[in-house]
Amino acid sequence: MRPALNPSPRPTARDAIIDAAIRLWSRNPGATFSEVALHAGVGRATLHRHFRNRDELLTLLAEICIAETNEAVAATIVQGASARRQLQGMFEAVIPLGDRYSFLYRAEIGDEHTTAEYRRQLEQVAALVGRLKSEGAVAADVPTAWVVAQIDQLIWSAWNEVASGRIAAADAADLATRTLLYGLGKEKQP
Amino acid sequence: MRPALNPSPRPTARDAIIDAAIRLWSRNPGATFSEVALHAGVGRATLHRHFRNRDELLTLLAEICIAETNEAVAATIVQGASARRQLQGMFEAVIPLGDRYSFLYRAEIGDEHTTAEYRRQLEQVAALVGRLKSEGAVAADVPTAWVVAQIDQLIWSAWNEVASGRIAAADAADLATRTLLYGLGKEKQP
DNA sequence: CCGGGATGGTACAGAACTGTCTCAAGAGAG
DNA sequence: CTCTCTTGAGACAGTTCTGTACCATCCCGG
Incomplete structure (x- = not known):
């Protein structure tokens, strides 16, 4: 060999x-x-x-999950696309990773490199929100941190509903985008 | 005495x-x-x-938290009010309890009575969503389970943002209601 | 002042988890 | 086939957590 x-x-x-x-x-x-x-x-x-021990495995898992997420997002995002379209692409890419991603919420990762990488991911989302705002897709009067939190939560709950079979996988990203941008108060917007 | x-x-x-x-x-x-x-x-x-042991304490805590939540909601809900108004009232009542409520998401409660009580709470929220739908405040084409999940998540993230000081406590319930019903895509609706 | 009840500190045995080691068995490369 | 590398199983000591017991102390009411 x-x-x-x-x-x-x-x-x-x-x-x-x-x-x-x-x-x-x-x-x-x-x-x-x-x-x-x-x-x-x-x-x-x-x-x-x-x-060697729990921490070593945990740190590796975190790195794998973050790398997988980065990869999935990078593969889906089209550079020239609108921020609105990139949001949709991110939902499509990340929601199916929910089961691999979810333990990061709970794990207490001590590793510096890992937490820095995670923070970087959040900052990328914040940057996307900034672009959404300047495109007019997201209202300017909403705190960016709130929007980022909502995106995070939407990924989690969308995966959750898909995993438990209550929502079809194909609909999840659309539903998440709709929920974030238009809310659930009226029929779907064009 | x-x-x-x-x-x-x-x-x-x-x-x-x-x-x-x-x-x-x-x-x-x-x-x-x-x-x-x-x-x-x-x-x-x-x-x-x-x-006596961990389970005994954990079960009691769960019961306390559920009772506190029920109490807070009951005290705020006005019977004759619209579902839209009751949603807002629920947010106002429950968001401040976030720090006491949050551990329920993770705890593995074995006690039957407790899980039944928790399920009952979720059903009450589902009923509220049904009323929101018949009032036209929530679109009928959205799965009720999805709306319930969003309400749950909104309570959690609203408390989270309040606790970390990024959002004023007074604004939290409004922001949650707005996010759920109208989304973040346009300026605040009347 | 005195006694009962609750508490803090500590000691103890049992259980569970961890990390290391050894040894026999198996699979694949040459 | 043989050698090497990996694996599975189990033994082992060390650590941590748990649940119980005991005793001295303190506070309260009588």
Whole structure:
């Protein structure tokens, strides 16, 4: 075999651990290392071989989630598009990641680099809100922090409703955009 | 002293524990019994005298929070008022309770009575949404579950913004109502 | 002044979790 | 086939949390 460009030679176990940890800690942030190993179908010792301790795994997960989100957003956003269209694109990209993203809300990440990266993401959203305002898509008299918070919450609840089957995945992004810009007080605007 | 109508003869310690537990577990659901005792300014032994174990305390806290919310809502809602007005009243009543209410989102309550009571609260909100729809304040084509989720999220984020000082407490309920009904896409409606 | 009840501090055993180690088994490359 | 690397299983000690018990102290009412 040629020298692997991929640094992980046999990634199955490692990937299974990462997946199980994200899935499990999303629902129960206090879940035990043993439980993670069990759900990953992996021995607890193997888990410790890949990740020295809880913090190391948690930090990696956070980095993965942030990177996945950045990637998804970057792939969807069209540079020349209107801010209004970029908002819609962001919803479309990020809502399906809800289950991988959600544990970040609860996790207490100590790592500086990770928190800085997260803050950077929020700032990007704030910048998008600024563009929405100058386009007239969002009212100027609303605090930007409030709009950012609403976008965050909409992503979360949209994924939540999709995951529980109450809303079709295809409708989620539209519904989120509509809710943010026009509210739920009248029929859908053109 | 006459036989106390109040079943708790010397409530200071007990109250301090309840308060500290709500405050602490809201931020850190995994906080230890020792930490709760420490923050309550009470010996750990005393804590165990009042509450046999974690579940007992947690269940009581949930019941208290639900009762507080019911009480606050009931005191504010005017029977004859429009659903639109009742929504505003609910926001005004519940947003200030955010810090006491928030830990319920994360806590895993096993108690049947408590979860039933919580479900009942959600159903009341759903009923309010139904009335909003028949009044024409909320569009009929939006799933009720979505509206309920938005109301829940608005309460949480409104309290959050108030708590972090980014938004004035007096404006919070108005902003939440506006966001829900009219969205953030245009200047405030009359 | 005196006694009962609540409290704080501490000690203790049991349980759960963590992190490390060892050893046997299995899968894949050469 | 053989060698190497990874894995699963389990043992182990150390730490933390839990729930209980005990005792000295304090406050309150009588």
